[in-house]
Amino acid sequence: MDTNQVILEVSHLEKSFGSHSVLKDIDFKVKKGDVVSVIGASGSGKSTMLRCINLLETPTKGHIYYQGKDITEPGTNVCAYREKVGMVFQNFNLFNNMNVLENCMAGQIKVAKKAKEEAEKNALHFLEKVDMAAYINAKPRQLSGGQKQRVAIARALAMEPEILLFDEPTSALDPQMVGEVLNVMRTLAKEGLTMIIVTHEMAFAKDISSHVIFMADGVIAEEGNAQQIFETPQKKETKEFLARFRQGI
Amino acid sequence: MISEMNFLERILYILQKYGTSYLKGAGTTLLIALVSTFIGCIIGFLVGIIQTIPVDKTRGKGNRDPFLKRIVLGVVNAVLKIYIEVFRGTPMIVQAVFIYYGMSQLFGIQLGMWQAAFLVVSINTGAYMAESVRGGIISVDPGQMEGAKAIGMNHVQAMTSVILPQAFRNILPQIGNNLIINIKDTSVLSVISIVDLFFVHKSVSGALYTYFESATIVMVIYLSMTLLTSKLLRLWESRMDGDENYELVDVMDIGRQLGTKDKRA
Numbered sequence: 070m071d072t073n074q075v076i077l078e079v080s081h082l083e084k085s086f087g088s089h090s091v092l093k094d095i096d097f098k099v100k101k102g103d104v105v106s107v108i109g110a111s112g113s114g115k116s117t118m119l120r121c122i123n124l125l126e127t128p129t130k131g132h133i134y135y136q137g138k139d140i141t142e143p144g145t146n147v148c149a150y151r152e153k154v155g156m157v158f159q160n161f162n163l164f165n166n167m168n169v170l171e172n173c174m175a176g177q178i179k180v181a182k183k184a185k186e187e188a189e190k191n192a193l194h195f196l197e198k199v200d201m202a203a204y205i206n207a208k209p210r211q212l213s214g215g216q217k218q219r220v221a222i223a224r225a226l227a228m229e230p231e232i233l234l235f236d237e238p239t240s241a242l243d244p245q246m247v248g249e250v251l252n253v254m255r256t257l258a259k260e261g262l263t264m265i266i267v268t269h270e271m272a273f274a275k276d277i278s279s280h281v282i283f284m285a286d287g288v289i290a291e292e293g294n295a296q297q298i299f300e301t302p303q304k305k306e307t308k309e310f311l312a313r314f315r316q317g318i
Numbered sequence: 319m320i321s322e323m324n325f326l327e328r329i330l331y332i333l334q335k336y337g338t339s340y341l342k343g344a345g346t347t348l349l350i351a352l353v354s355t356f357i358g359c360i361i362g363f364l365v366g367i368i369q370t371i372p373v374d375k376t377r378g379k380g381n382r383d384p385f386l387k388r389i390v391l392g393v394v395n396a397v398l399k400i401y402i403e404v405f406r407g408t409p410m411i412v413q414a415v416f417i418y419y420g421m422s423q424l425f426g427i428q429l430g431m432w433q434a435a436f437l438v439v440s441i442n443t444g445a446y447m448a449e450s451v452r453g454g455i456i457s458v459d460p461g462q463m464e465g466a467k468a469i470g471m472n473h474v475q476a477m478t479s480v481i482l483p484q485a486f487r488n489i490l491p492q493i494g495n496n497l498i499i500n501i502k503d504t505s506v507l508s509v510i511s512i513v514d515l516f517f518v519h520k521s522v523s524g525a526l527y528t529y530f531e532s533a534t535i536v537m538v539i540y541l542s543m544t545l546l547t548s549k550l551l552r553l554w555e556s557r558m559d560g561d562e563n564y565e566l567v568d569v570m571d572i573g574r575q576l577g578t579k580d581k582r583a
Contacts, residue, residue: 125464127374152470162465166483168564175479176469197569207564221465228469 074100076263077122077154077232082131084117091117093287095131099232099265099280104258106274106295107267109284110310115267116159118284119236122265123156136231152180155225159237161217163209169196169220170205173227181228188227195223199253215246222253233257235266271314275299283307320526328531336522343518344539350507350514351500354439358500359493361440362447365398367477369448370455398448405445411506414438418510431510439504443496447489450496454489455481487558494551498544515539 075098082095092114099105107115120126122133124140124147132139140150164172173192177183183191196202199219209217218238225233235254239247251273258264258277268274274281274295281298283291283306291304302308320328333340373391374383405413418434421427429437458481466476505516515536523532 123468125467148467148470148472150470151468156468158461158465158468160461162459162461162468164462164465164480165459166480166487176471179475179479180470203566203569204564205567208560211564224469 074102076101076136077265078132078134079118079122080132080134082118082121082133083129084114084121084126085129091287092121092128095287095289097282097289097292099263101231101263102261103263103279104277105265105280105282106278107265107282107284108269108271108274108298108310109290113284114287115284116236119156119234119265119267123151123154123234125156148180152176152228153231154234155228155230155232156234156236157218157221157225157238159240161209161214161221161241163217163221163224165209167208168205169201169207169209169212172209172220173224176224176228192223192227195226196220198226198256199223200249213246214242215249218242218246218250219253222250222257226257232263232265235264235268237267237269239268239270271299271311283310285310320528325531328528329535332522332526332528332531332535336518339518339522340515340535340539343513343515344543346512347501347504347514347516348543350435350439350504350512351497354436354504355443355493355497355500357436357440358443358447358496361444362451363482365402365444365448366451366455367482369395369398369452372473401441402445402448405442406449409506410438410442410503411509413442414507414510431512434510435504435507435512438507439500443500446496447492450489450492451485454485454492457488458484487555490551490555490558494548497547497551501543501547502540 077099079095079097082092083090084092095114095118097105107118109115117126121128128141132141134140135150135154138145140147163169164175167175170189170192173196174185174188177188177191178185181188193202193205196205199222201216201219201223204212204216204220209220212220222233222238238254239250242250247270251270254264254266254273255277266274266278276295278295281293281295282289283298283302283304285306291298291302291307297303298307299311302311320331323331368391371391373388414434417438418429418431421429421434462480462484463476466480471479504512504514507514508517508520511517519532519536523529526532
């Protein structure tokens with residue numbers, strides 16, 4: 070394993086809300102081009118971990134290294150870091166006061182300080198990629214969930230991030246819309262974008278992940294490649310969790 | 319002679335004799351209400367925005383905010399809270415007297431009655447608007463702020479381009495409310511001798527002993543002003559909401575612009 074390739078390293082990460090400890094001693098590394106899926110029961114800390122990586126939650130203890138730099142140190146330029154580590158949310162969080170095109174341009178103009186023409190061209194490129202270019206004049210409230218999520222992905226891509234974090238991107242969608250979002254993510258994975266995906270879509274996770282992390286009660290209970298986790302899980306919790314999923318609960 | 323007229327005749331007589339005074343009074347009322355509501359909104363926005371600046375409350379080493387920022391914000395917020403409570407918690411009529419006479423006795427500043435009028439109504443409106451703005455900001459879905467942060471925006475960028483436009487739309491009805499309240503409540507400024515619509519009513523009815531007739535005229539004028547105001551504000555609201563429909567764009571055009579789409583055709 071070439072350590073130069075490690076783009077993100079989470080080390081002894083802990084997070085507690087008051088006396089309630091949500092994450093206990095999380096450790097893992099992400100290499101460039103990795104597609105890491107994080108699975109586990111609700112409340113196991115998956116989303117909190119992802120939010121800690123983006124610093125939307127401040128870690129209680131531990132370190133997160135992005136390209137070798139500890140971003141939990143005070144004095145880190147959080148905004149510059151977030152520009153490089155994008156996030157796609159369960160509830161899309163598109164800007165309601167802007168149309169689709171403006172949503173994909175705002176960050177490029179305000180944060181990346183791009184010229185308007187360049188930002189527009191770039192936004193259209195990514196909107197076309199998620200097949201939403203026809204809707205540039207629509208407001209978020211006029212779109213379906215699946216359409217909103219595809220725009221949200223285009224908005225994140227328009228910042229040209231090094232890593233993209235997905236926080237249950239299909240959990241708020243109707244079944245028929247899940248597919249369109251997953252297809253977009255599949256394309257991104259094939260193109261080599263580094264992604265960390267918190268998801269309940271097991272078949273999808275098995276299909277596209279280079280690495281799978283199974284979380285239970287705030288710790289990484291088991292990790293490995295997709296084959297290891299889904300076909301030959303070692304831990305009792307992993308087996309039980311997957312068995313419940315196969316039964317369709 | 320006026321005692322021999324019937325109700326309508328008396329109203330016509332008053333209008334003939336004092337019509338321009340009523341109109342001038344109404345103009346004064348409208349001027350004070352509009353200008354003070356505008357200044358009050360600016361005060362309210364500033365106060366509301368300052369009050370919603372996030373402060374990292376984690377104790378000890380993990381805190382990301384500098385010590386000085388927390389101290390300064392703490393003091394400023396305490397002062398703003400006192401301002402809001404004092405001016406929301408006392409009648410404007412008392413505030414007018416307090417400021418008009420207080421400024422000269424305490425600080426030796428002799429305010430003109432116009433300055434005092436604009437000052438009192440503005441800071442009174444500001445106190446109410448501050449709470450409306452704060453409410454408008456915190457009622458915007460927290461996901462909007464997270465979405466803005468996730469693409470690297472700082473607090474100021476997120477506020478100006480995402481949160482405040484939405485908060486403004488949320489509180490537009492409140493701004494209208496305040497304007498209407500101000501149109502009516504400037505009537506208390508007659509205590510510092512502002513010749514507004516109510517002052518004209520008091521003078522006219524005092525001179526002719528026609529309280530009911532003059533009150534009728536004044537009621538109609540106030541009501542016309544407030545009805546017109548709320549109508550205009552509704553229009554503004556629906557314009558802000560924009561079109562319910564949107565146009566689909568020809569993807570082929572975009573593709574040609576980018577030079578990517580020709581293959582797929």
